[in-house]
Amino acid sequence: MHQTQIKTIGFIGLGAMGMGMASSLLRAGFTVSGYDIRSVARDSFAATGGDPAPSVAAVAAGADVLILMVLNSDQVEDVLFGDGAGALALRPDTPIILCSTVKPAYTISLAQRLAALDLHLLDAPVSGGTARAAEGKLSMMLSGPEPLRTRLLPVLAALTENLYVMGNAPGQGSTMKLVNQILAGIHIAAAAEAMAFGAKSGLDPEKVYEVICNSAGGSWMFQNRVPHILQDDYTPHSAIEIWVKDLDIILQAGKEARFPLPLSATAHQLYMMAAASGFGHLDDAAVVKVYEKLADFQVVPTNSDS
Amino acid sequence: MHQTQIKTIGFIGLGAMGMGMASSLLRAGFTVSGYDIRSVARDSFAATGGDPAPSVAAVAAGADVLILMVLNSDQVEDVLFGDGAGALALRPDTPIILCSTVKPAYTISLAQRLAALDLHLLDAPVSGGTARAAEGKLSMMLSGPEPLRTRLLPVLAALTENLYVMGNAPGQGSTMKLVNQILAGIHIAAAAEAMAFGAKSGLDPEKVYEVICNSAGGSWMFQNRVPHILQDDYTPHSAIEIWVKDLDIILQAGKEARFPLPLSATAHQLYMMAAASGFGHLDDAAVVKVYEKLADFQVVPTNSDS
Numbered sequence: 001m002h003q004t005q006i007k008t009i010g011f012i013g014l015g016a017m018g019m020g021m022a023s024s025l026l027r028a029g030f031t032v033s034g035y036d037i038r039s040v041a042r043d044s045f046a047a048t049g050g051d052p053a054p055s056v057a058a059v060a061a062g063a064d065v066l067i068l069m070v071l072n073s074d075q076v077e078d079v080l081f082g083d084g085a086g087a088l089a090l091r092p093d094t095p096i097i098l099c100s101t102v103k104p105a106y107t108i109s110l111a112q113r114l115a116a117l118d119l120h121l122l123d124a125p126v127s128g129g130t131a132r133a134a135e136g137k138l139s140m141m142l143s144g145p146e147p148l149r150t151r152l153l154p155v156l157a158a159l160t161e162n163l164y165v166m167g168n169a170p171g172q173g174s175t176m177k178l179v180n181q182i183l184a185g186i187h188i189a190a191a192a193e194a195m196a197f198g199a200k201s202g203l204d205p206e207k208v209y210e211v212i213c214n215s216a217g218g219s220w221m222f223q224n225r226v227p228h229i230l231q232d233d234y235t236p237h238s239a240i241e242i243w244v245k246d247l248d249i250i251l252q253a254g255k256e257a258r259f260p261l262p263l264s265a266t267a268h269q270l271y272m273m274a275a276a277s278g279f280g281h282l283d284d285a286a287v288v289k290v291y292e293k294l295a296d297f298q299v300v301p302t303n304s305d306s
Numbered sequence: 307m308h309q310t311q312i313k314t315i316g317f318i319g320l321g322a323m324g325m326g327m328a329s330s331l332l333r334a335g336f337t338v339s340g341y342d343i344r345s346v347a348r349d350s351f352a353a354t355g356g357d358p359a360p361s362v363a364a365v366a367a368g369a370d371v372l373i374l375m376v377l378n379s380d381q382v383e384d385v386l387f388g389d390g391a392g393a394l395a396l397r398p399d400t401p402i403i404l405c406s407t408v409k410p411a412y413t414i415s416l417a418q419r420l421a422a423l424d425l426h427l428l429d430a431p432v433s434g435g436t437a438r439a440a441e442g443k444l445s446m447m448l449s450g451p452e453p454l455r456t457r458l459l460p461v462l463a464a465l466t467e468n469l470y471v472m473g474n475a476p477g478q479g480s481t482m483k484l485v486n487q488i489l490a491g492i493h494i495a496a497a498a499e500a501m502a503f504g505a506k507s508g509l510d511p512e513k514v515y516e517v518i519c520n521s522a523g524g525s526w527m528f529q530n531r532v533p534h535i536l537q538d539d540y541t542p543h544s545a546i547e548i549w550v551k552d553l554d555i556i557l558q559a560g561k562e563a564r565f566p567l568p569l570s571a572t573a574h575q576l577y578m579m580a581a582a583s584g585f586g587h588l589d590d591a592a593v594v595k596v597y598e599k600l601a602d603f604q605v606v607p608t609n610s611d612s
Contacts, residue, residue, distance in 0.1 A: 104507065127521055127522055128522070129522075139517075139520070139521055141517060162520060162521075164513070164516070164517045166509060166510075166513060166517075167509075167510075171508075172508065172509060175504060175507045175508065175509055176504070176509060176513075176514065176517055178503070178507075179500045179501075179503060179504040179509065179514055179517075179518065179523070180500075180517070180518060180521050180522065180523040181523070182496065182499060182500040182503060182523070183496055183497070183500045183518060183523030183524070183525070183528065184521075184522045184523045186492065186496040186499075186569070187493065187496065187523070187525060189569055190488065190489055190492040190493065190496070190569050191489070193488060193492075193567055193568070193569050193570065194485045194486075194488040194489045195485075196565075197484070197485060197488060197556075197560065197565060197567060198481060198482070198485040200563065200565055201410065201481045201484075201559075201563065202477075202478065202481065203472060203473075203478060203481055203482060203485065204472075204473075207470070207472060207482075208482065208485055210470075211445075211447060211470045211472075211482055211485075211486070212485065212486060212489060214445070214468060215433055215445055215468075215486050215490075215526070216433055216434070216435075216486065216490045216526050216527060216530070217485070217486040217487070217488070217489030217490045217493070217526070217527075218489070218525065218526045219489070219493060219524065219525035219526065219527075219528075220521070220522050220523070220524045220525065221522060221523075221525075222489065222525075224522070250503075253507075254503065257506065257507065258601075259502075259503060259506055259597075259601055260597070260600060260601075261499055261503060262499070262572050262575070262576065263492070263495055263496050263499050263569065263572055263573065263576070264499065266568050266569055266572040267569065269568070270568065270569070291565075291566070294566060295564075295565055295566075
């Protein structure tokens with residue numbers, strides 16, 4: 001353990017998740033230098049006590065460790081090797097913690113390219129949503145060499161409540177995240193299908209929710225997301241577009257491995273139907289609106305219609 | 307309440323679920339006269355203290371209430387109006403508790419036909435599996451006229467831990483059961499898809515199980531069924547064939563209502579693939595074998611192969 005070695009953390013990607021994570025690191029006593037392409041995010045970050053930097057390179061130059069919480073692998077490429085040129089600005093032997101959800105094959109190739117620059121990649125996707133990010137209570141699905149994991153433990157501990165070590169090789173953490181997303185993505189869409197069928201068939205949606213939460217049909221996502229449907233509140237805690245993206249990553253990984261994923265593919269199409277309907281930026285529970293739109297009804301009639 | 311009126315319960319269908327339910331009624335002090343088309347089931351029933359009868363009509367003739375726990379609506383028809391002629395043998399004003407999973411439209415039509423014979427139908431499908439059936443701790447999704455529900459409460463209480471009243475009309479209980487089966491059927495297949503993808507991608511299946519049970523991807527079915535995969539034990543607690551049947555009922559109900567159920571349809575096809583592969587009588591967690599067979603691998607390698 002070399003806790004004293006890590007003082008300044010560079011953080012790239014100050015979105016809803018990243019901002020919460022960066023604030024957890026500040027609370028734990030680290031100096032956090034952060035960058036986001038959006039100036040409004042940099043201003044918010046300054047307001048929470050962080051040090052906003054003018055560029056990726058400026059963040060990288062002073063970082064003892066670099067954390068990436070950007071949207072996808074294209075943005076990782078931009079940050080490290082493209083416009084950001086972050087990889088060249090980092091000191092040799094610096095660890096990079098990649099928290100974005102990306103294809104395992106990408107993580108493996110990235111680790112190899114970074115190793116050639118004497119940089120070390122920790123494959124560290126997270127789960128838990130924005131509230132838990134801000135509380136430092138995420139779940140992290142981690143893989144990478146044991147010495148690197150030990151060295152970064154104080155940083156990881158500040159971000160997480162559950163730290164699952166999947167193995168020593170990059171890609172294993174990302175694979176575990178995809179397994180979780182297969183289930184979570186299917187379960188949200190299944191919750192929508194079941195609630196819509198029940199309501200269309202005349203059942204009281206509140207009663208259906210109560211029964212399912214106590215029955216064999218229950219899931220974490222059903223319990224968490226169906227209240228959004230019942231309250232007709234689609235404020236995006238996690239948006240439809242996240243599933244358009246994550247299930248696409250899953251299906252690409254499946255395609256490359258020649259591994260069939262029929263339920264994931266069907267769920268992906270349901271989120272695509274939601275996005276086609278203009279619901280992409282709504283909360284992911286709005287996948288129920290696909291069923292409502294097709295069958296011209298509402299699971300919970302709004303006041304103006306009832 | 308007219309508890310004293312119900313002394314003798316007629317019970318048709320002494321399969322794994324029915325036998326457990328009948329034994330719970332015996333334990334609660336009722337006289338239970340039972341019939342199953344298989345003589346071996348009647349012999350087992352006698353061994354548990356029940357009164358096996360030689361025919362449906364013999365059961366019906368002496369019953370204060372008749373409980374049906376047969377496989378499907380065809381068997382209900384046989385028992386009540388076909389070979390069994392049970393409806394004609396029942397005394398007027400006798401209640402019939404239908405616990406089988408059937409189409410809501412069937413339940414509604416059955417209630418009307420029975421009413422013409424001065425017989426009363428309670429729509430009462432159950433959930434929870436054979437162990438809970440034997441413990442008298444099933445969940446029941448109930449609908450029917452309030453006076454009938456009250457009259458039968460002592461019987462229902464002997465069978466259930468959770469009694470969910472969905473409404474006063476036949477069909478509502480059956481619809482609630484279908485909503486639960488939509489979710490449960492999809493979740494088992496999703497658990498198989500996710501576990502298979504994770505294992506094929508190199509993750510330790512035991513570790514995947516641990517992570518998912520503590521993550522947003524969790525479900526009641528994942529937690530309950532994946533241990534069967536990990537232990538390579540497909541003793542049929544609930545068989546693949548149940549899902550071939552139940553998801554077909556769901557898709558038929560959807561078809562008649564012109565309501566799309568794409569995830570249910572995909573899950574149904576996965577159970578059909580399992581049945582086509584000869585796995586129909588295995589535990590429903592064996593849907594994972596579809597992925598194993600197609601991709602020629604095992605989630606948990608058996609000793610002979612490892």
